[in-house]
Amino acid sequence: MTGIGFELLKTDGRARRGRVSTAHGVINTPAFMPVGTAATVKAMTTDAVKSTGAEILLGNTYHLMLRPTAERVGQLGGLHRFMNWDKPILTDSGGFQVMSLSDLRTMTEEGVTFKSHLDGSKHHLTPERSIQIQHLLDSNITMCLDECTPFPATEAQAASSMRLSMRWAKRSKDAFVERPGYGLFGIVQGGVYQDLRAESVAALSDIGFDGYAIGGLAVGEGQETMFTVLDFTEPLMVKDRPRYLMGVGRPSDLIGAVRRGVDMFDCVMPTRSGRTGQAFVRRGTINIRNARHAHDERPLDEECGCPACRNHSRAYLHHLFKAGEMLGPMLLTWHNLHYYQDLMAELRQAIEDGRFEEVASALEARLNEGDV
Ligand SMILES: Cc1ccc(CCc2c3nc[nH]c3cc3c(=O)[nH]c(N)nc23)cc1
């Protein structure tokens, strides 16, 4: 197997049930990928992440190049050994994080120069350097260096941004070291403009990648606009390679994007909001810090099999957050990731059974029940 393998096992409408195979194992799709930016899924051990059903997790070039540096992780045998995660890892190329985290950055044709948000040291990130860093990390799925076009952007701004990313995609591909079980994904840009999205899909398909991400979304455009962009972009994409929608999303985003042909997802919501006390449940969301949970002996979600729901009440979780106990963020993170994996498993099964629309609309209806 050169690069990574992809089997499209079943379709139901535009929804797809597939399997991605890598040197470190298989990913059943549609898949949710927990974000482990700095070589850790915050508040979770790797065994805990595995227990949720996750088959792949995400790391990040930007954070790891600053600390402990890619060379150090490479010397220590790569990210799998460094963090003791023996399943697949996907790493982002770092451009998105530079633009959202660092200051004093300048973007040129060559790449992006920026100052570390940690100690102000100066760094250069080019397509070639990003690919090299991800190679040192031993990432199974490497992302091209791109510019995530800000939202909103005029068509002219989106066009020049996308075209820069396409030139960087070619440089990324030329720098990528082909290995069996390792792959490189291109990232479609083009803002909210149909002809630019089409131009980007065509440019990436001509270069040829192991998979194709849809970038430039989940940047504040809102769900309706995101779905509209998916509706005119997804049909143009090759069917025999995985599609990865970057940065998405809440449960209702995931259901709607699976319906529109997306295979892979990442989002900081379940982990970041879990740490602040927000739980995602089958009937919507719960903010456990709210006083109304102080005496509620029910679990977060009666249908959930995670340690928080098996062993504890909302009242106890409420107490942990009020007391500032670290077990609070741990248990809510664990619950949210477990629920996200259960949701994806239910969607995979529904596609296999040819019942996607029936199952998806029932899940969506429950999410709006409210008064959880
Ligand atoms: C560890 C890790 C964190 C975050 C990500 C995805 C980060 C992310 C986006 N998040 C929301 N919208 C996003 C758009 C883009 C994008 O257009 N390009 C890239 N390279 N990343 C994006 C990947 C890996």
Ligand SMILES: [Zn+2]
């Ligand atoms: Zn739970």
